[in-house]
Amino acid sequence: MAQPPGPLRHGYHAELDQLRLQVELMGLRVEENLARMRRVLGDGDGATMEAALAADDDIDAMNCSLTERCYDLLARQAPVASDLRFVVSVIRVIAELERVGDLALRIVKLGPDVGLLASAGEAWRILLAVVDEAIERHHRALTAWSTQDLALASEVATTPCPLDAHHPHLVAELRRIEGPEAVRTAMGLLVAGQAADRIADHAAVIGARIRYLVTGEARHLAAEVR
Amino acid sequence: MTTIAPPGPIDDRARGLLGGGLALRRRVADALVTGGCVAALLVAAVPLLHLVVTVASRGAGAITPAWFTRSIQGNVGQLASQGKINDAFAGGAGTLAQGDIVLGMQPAIVGTLVITGLASLLAIPLGVLGAVYLNEYGRRSRPASALRFLTDVMTGVPSVVMGLFIFSVWVVPRGATGLSALAGALALACLMLPIVVRSTEEMLKLVPDNLREASAALGTRTWRTTVGVVIPAALPGITSGAMLAVARAAGETAPLLFTIGAVTRTNWGIDGVTTALPMQIYANATENTPEQALMAWGAALTLIVIVVVCTVLARVVTSRFSFRPT
């Protein structure tokens, strides 16, 4: 007596789908905070700063609860094959997103100094370029996650970090800053630049994880070693 | 793509598998035992076959349409009235020409059917209910064990003793009206009862307990479980056991000796004297005339046919009504 074919384990697959959506949601929250960060760099608005700080608490809470949900899935459902790669990747990806959130906050906290930093001229423009590139890369990583697009993920994972290209130029410009606040300005710009660079780095890690998730090849795990 | 490679060299570890076969001593022993079993089968089968062939050949001459419709009265003396005297022991019925004598056995056939039918009606329901008590209710309790013991003893009681029992308890107090088909049926029922009880109990035991548990778990009382699940599941076995008891009872002579009397007219009712096939065999087997010899063989053949029909029916019922997984 052949059993008619049909989907099994509805509840479990629904949980996996839920988890995927939750990760997307978390990514969107982070993206919103990145947008707030960009706005703060534009006008130094205090209200936006407060909103960003509050949103980061939500992001941290989501990281906790989603991690616990992943552990629960591992303990109760014993996933295998692509399901296992998925759950393990989720744990890694949400940790990366949480770090991105914290890095965005570090830039946001420079808000009061935006006027000062913006007077640095060329260095300031370089910084904004680096920040914009990081935000763009983060956005592409999230798109790759929701569409499971291997090509896009590979591109995100292998593009070199923005600061590599801009670093010599930025250093040169920082040297040229003069005035009583020169050191403070330079340090502020450098901190922001490094934070933005690491945001792009985390996006690349997410891209590498998506490559592992889709292909199952262990070498993509090694790509995360920095 | 992948073709089958030609056979390669044989590994030492597999060497013993090929060729050789059994050693000579084992082959001889195998042949001896097989031969012994076949011989034993022949020893058992040949007399049975001989019996059947003899009865069939000697009794066939008596089976005519009249066998089932005429009474016994006109049987004796036919040859004498026709002027043909023949020695029953010398040539037997085989030397008679076809149609020389026409025999009737209706009273005995009817008698056997009535008595056996009545006995079954008495013994089978009672026996099944008794077995239900033993297996479903009593189980290992003291009264049940005592009942089981008594039943076992009754299976061993000689059939003539059953007849004597009914004679003294039923026939004698009634005097003239004591001898009857009913009395015979009672005697046969006493004989059948322990057989039905024990075989039904065995069949009920074979019904797995998990069916009873499943029924109990649905909120069913024991009698309902028995009627709804256990008996239907055991029904083929119960039926075949009952049929075998009927077949056995149909052939019993001794209990009928004291209980039904002897007549040569057909008695369709259960009161009053009647006759039966075993009685006719008993009465006619030792007589001299060819008519009586033929009567005896014919009655024997009829009885065997009845028994065979019962057994075959039992097998048909068993195979047809048991639910087999397809």
Place this chain on the structure above:
Amino acid sequence: MPEMVEEVRAPGPEARPELDDAGASPELPDVVFDVQRLSVLYGSFRAVRDISLRVHEHEITAFIGPSGCGKTTMLRCFNRLNDLVEGARVEGRLEYHGVDLYDPRVNVTEVRRRIGMVFQKPNPFPKSIYDNVAYGPRITGLRKGLDDVVERALRGAALWDEVKDRLKASGLSLSGGQQQRLCIARAIATEPEVLLMDEPCSALDPIATTRIEDLMQEIKDQYTIVIVTHNMQQAARVSDRTAFFTTEVGASGEARTGVLVESDVTERIFSNPSDERTENYVTGRFG
């Protein structure tokens, strides 16, 4: 896509209500069975000792533990099926919606109509599929509308589509998984409140097992289910609450008696159990 995702609220770490020591909490669903210091004895042999736990409505409660620890004995107390064993008796209290099940005034057949059972080895009656499912309702006196009852029960057991054209075929002609679903249909035909399942999947292949696990999740909101299982992973997948039993050697070194070690929500049993014995059992260190 973003709109749909926005609606979903991520649960915070405080989402799970705090439980007190007895495992009860005001937000938990109603209690169906309240077992209070229950012991089961067969003659002089104490099979389980001092069991106290609660079974809640519309939840799947799993009993796990090594062989011979009394899980099945405990399960069979809930529908008084232990009565069928000679010499079985019970000490302590087992309440079903407040009524002591072992009160002499209790009508046992009525208990068994409300608390159905599915056994380890599928045991359909040697009757047709229709008659198997209709058996229970017929016992309760139902004569009309049997067709509807049978169809509803077979749909409820996710078997209707596979057998609707051959209801008169023998129940024994189905495969193992289908037979077990037939037994489930037979049990739910009388619309019980509770379904007791004694290792229902142990005789089945993995696909049939998964189908029955899916079925349990589907019918959970109509029935309360208690399942005994040897397979820990099944308990982890399927149950809301898990009770872990084990055996202890008696005081004077006599035969092993079953005891309840821990009863808690399943997530906790499998991620952070309170008792070391539970941890050893679920991690597979000790049997």
